[in-house]
Amino acid sequence: xxxxxxxxxxxxxxxxxxxxxxxxxxxxxxxxxxxxxxxxxxxxxxxxxxxxxxxxxxxxxxxxxxxxxxxxxxxx
Numbered sequence: 001x002x003x004x005x006x007x008x009x010x011x012x013x014x015x016x017x018x019x020x021x022x023x024x025x026x027x028x029x030x031x032x033x034x035x036x037x038x039x040x041x042x043x044x045x046x047x048x049x050x051x052x053x054x055x056x057x058x059x060x061x062x063x064x065x066x067x068x069x070x071x072x073x074x075x076x
Contacts, residue, residue, distance in 0.1 A: 011018070030041040044060075047053040061067075 033039045033041060042056065044053055044057055047056060
């Protein structure tokens with residue numbers, strides 16, 4: 001039992017009793033990080049405008065390098 005206002009126990013991939021993070025949980029985390037830190041987390045596959053999707057992909061590649069695996073557009 002947790003007291004109201006007490007911190008949550010730490011999360012671990014070794015905690016087999018915890019269920020996987022849901023899409024709703026991920027969206028709530030994205031919202032929180034945007035409001036608290038000004039960081040936008042956008043799944044590239046959900047960006048419908050091709051120009052904007054490519055611009056976001058290019059910036060991510062510039063900062064962190066190309067992804068291994070995943071869907072690639074443009075035949076490369």
